[in-house]
Amino acid sequence: MKPVFKALPTDEVRALQAGGADAYGRTPERRVSDGDGVPCRHCLKNVDAEEAYLVLAYRPFPALQPYAETGPIFLHAEPCERARESDILPELFGRTAAYIVRGYDADDRIVYGTGAVVPTADIPERAGELLARGDIAYLHMRSAKNNCYQCRIERG
Known part of the structure; x- marks a missing residue:
């Protein structure tokens, strides 16, 4: 069985990049990358030094339930192409x-x-x-x- 690796859906990411609320109902925080350890979950590339990125709470589940973990992720602040x-x-x-x-x-x-x-x-x-x-x-x-x-x- 071949696995397929999937990045975050573009519609969800564009909403967050436009200032939409994260899993906690908060606006994503905007930061500037130092170029190390800031992996964007949409393009699956590191955010380069001096580039803006978002840090936000993400819940990769369709509904709240006991196993629906929520945690921090990073995204490019500006639109990026979704990883194939x-x-x-x-x-x-x-x-x-x-x-x-x-x-x-x-x-x-x-x-x-x-x-x-x-x-x-x-x-x-x-x-x-x-x-x-x-x-x-x-x-x-x-x-x-x-x-x-x-x-x-x-x-x-």
Whole structure:
């Protein structure tokens, strides 16, 4: 099973870039990047030094429920092109040694026993194994250090 790595949907990002409310009902904060460690979840590229970016609360789930984690993410402040959906791990993620990969069911609940810190090079294989299971609808890739949402992984 080939996994497909998916960035945030453009319609959600454009609303936030236009000053729309984040998951907590607040306007995203605008900052200027130092060029290090500011990954945009839409284009899946780092925000370059001196470029403006947004930091905001994001909940990658359709509704509130006990497993609907909310946390901080970064976006370019100005419109950027959405990363192409691909079965190849986006280059941005190669800069970090490992990420959490975790499975969710069709009701957006964590499938227990699926979450693990996975070495970056092993993520496509592990994602394929998890997506081959009938009880898993999709995966999240999250920071192994801070648990921040990185991207969604679905069946190809």
